[in-house]
């Protein structure tokens with residue numbers, strides 16, 4: 001009789017363990033302290049209604065001041081924080097040069113993560129850039145090979161293709177080499193000092209992908 005009870009108890013524990021395994025995906029069904037169940041949080045960043053790539057999104061514990069982690073939006077304007085403990089998290093968007101929050105939008109907001117589900121948060125930005133645009137193009141040229149501007153003007157390079165391009169200073173340190181890895185990635189620099197600033201694309205310098213900014 002005792003053996004019968006013990007075997008039934010074992011069966012019950014085994015069934016309960018198997019259920020816990022199926023429900024939580026825990027590695028060890030007999031683990032007395034299983035990992036908390038987790039969910040995901042996808043953050044979408046739009047600028048003027050279109051996906052905004054290259055935007056840094058910081059993740060904080062609710063009310064926290066130190067970011068748990070940071071991700072940069074890809075071509076789809078989105079990042080996904082995975083394996084988050086269920087509960088409330090804060091996400092904060094870092095505004096790139098030339099971008100502002102849309103009317104009524106906040107730079108930091110809370111999101112409720114539910115185990116086994118993907119929560120979403122959205123940030124709406126407005127592109128207020130009013131400087132000069134230069135496209136880094138997959139035909140291995142910059143759209144403006146020589147651009148003359150007045151001091152105080154901002155120049156933004158945008159990757160209009162899908163190849164990796166860079167905006168690398170040639171013989172000066174007016175800015176630090178910028179990598180435009182993905183379509184839509186951008187780099188903005190404001191020129192305050194008159195002079196001639198040459199630059200090139202590192203992967204395509206040999207094919208003549210170079211440019212010059214003349215600041216008057």
Ligand SMILES: [Cu+2]
Nearest residue numbers: 165201204209
């Ligand atoms: Cu290039």
